[in-house]
Amino acid sequence: MSSNTPPVEPATPATAALEYVDSCNLPTTWANFRMHAFFEPATGKEHIALTLGDVANGQPVLARIHSECLTGDALFSQRCDCGPQLEMALRKIAEEGRGALLYLRQEGRGIGLLNKVRAYHLQDDGADTVEANQRLGFAADLRDYSLCDPMLRHLGIQSLRLMTNNPRKLAAMEGLKVTISEHVPLIIQRNPYNNRYLNTKISKLGHMLSPEL
Numbered sequence: 570m571s572s573n574t575p576p577v578e579p580a581t582p583a584t585a586a587l588e589y590v591d592s593c594n595l596p597t598t599w600a601n602f603r604m605h606a607f608f609e610p611a612t613g614k615e616h617i618a619l620t621l622g623d624v625a626n627g628q629p630v631l632a633r634i635h636s637e638c639l640t641g642d643a644l645f646s647q648r649c650d651c652g653p654q655l656e657m658a659l660r661k662i663a664e665e666g667r668g669a670l671l672y673l674r675q676e677g678r679g680i681g682l683l684n685k686v687r688a689y690h691l692q693d694d695g696a697d698t699v700e701a702n703q704r705l706g707f708a709a710d711l712r713d714y715s716l717c718d719p720m721l722r723h724l725g726i727q728s729l730r731l732m733t734n735n736p737r738k739l740a741a742m743e744g745l746k747v748t749i750s751e752h753v754p755l756i757i758q759r760n761p762y763n764n765r766y767l768n769t770k771i772s773k774l775g776h777m778l779s780p781e782l
């Protein structure tokens with residue numbers, strides 16, 4: 570925990586695809602982060618980055634690219650692994666005293682909160698997470714990680730030690746300007762409510778997790 574780390578101010582201006590708005594301190598349970606706010610004109614969405622320590626010194630940065638999950642991140646849902654992953658990522662960054670979290674507003678793998686509720690209803694009736702998306706007319710995963718580049722450029726971050734279990738996320742990041750110097754697993758404990766969901770993530774989305782029956 571490095572609560573005395575000086576704030577890191579943006580190193581470069583934002584691009585047209587993403588407007589940098591402002592930064593402030595964000596004290597949390599684990600560390601005093603710096604919070605940076607961005608506006609995406611094309612969608613009207615507001616995205617956030619948390620940083621800790623000097624992330625612009627050229628050294629690889631321990632990082633989490635987290636997609637919004639209101640139910641898991643804020644409402645303590647046990648249906649997924651998002652909340653515990655978010656907490657573990659912030660804790661690991663705090664332990665290192667340096668790192669970054671990009672919080673992208675891509676709720677429900679990009680289908681939005683209302684459609685995620687529809688998808689959860691279908692899952693209550695037996696569909697798995699991928700089938701539910703498809704029955705609603707969506708692909709399994711609609712997320713776009715291209716916004717990471719202007720956010721990271723703005724923060725002066727060149728290289729990531731990325732905390733994820735998702736090979737598609739790693740592949741998508743490979744196509745961006747930032748370098749992925751290391752893949753860091755982010756494994757949380759299962760519960761009876763997310764067991765099937767996590768097994769589907771392994772079998773249909775390729776997540777690097779151990780199956781549990």
Ligand SMILES: Nc1nc2c(ncn2[C@@H]2O[C@H](COP(=O)(O)OP(=O)(O)OP(=O)(O)O)[C@@H](O)[C@H]2O)c(=O)[nH]1
Binds near residue numbers: 637650675
């Ligand atoms: N459509 C849909 N979205 C979900 C469901 N459960 C969680 N999500 C969303 O999935 C996203 C998180 O996706 P994950 O694949 O768990 O995580 P990830 O970030 O891609 O992979 P990791 O980096 O390994 O955690 C968030 O946007 C959640 O809102 C679901 O059943 N249906």
Ligand SMILES: [Zn+2]
Binds near residue numbers: 641642651
């Ligand atoms: Zn979730």
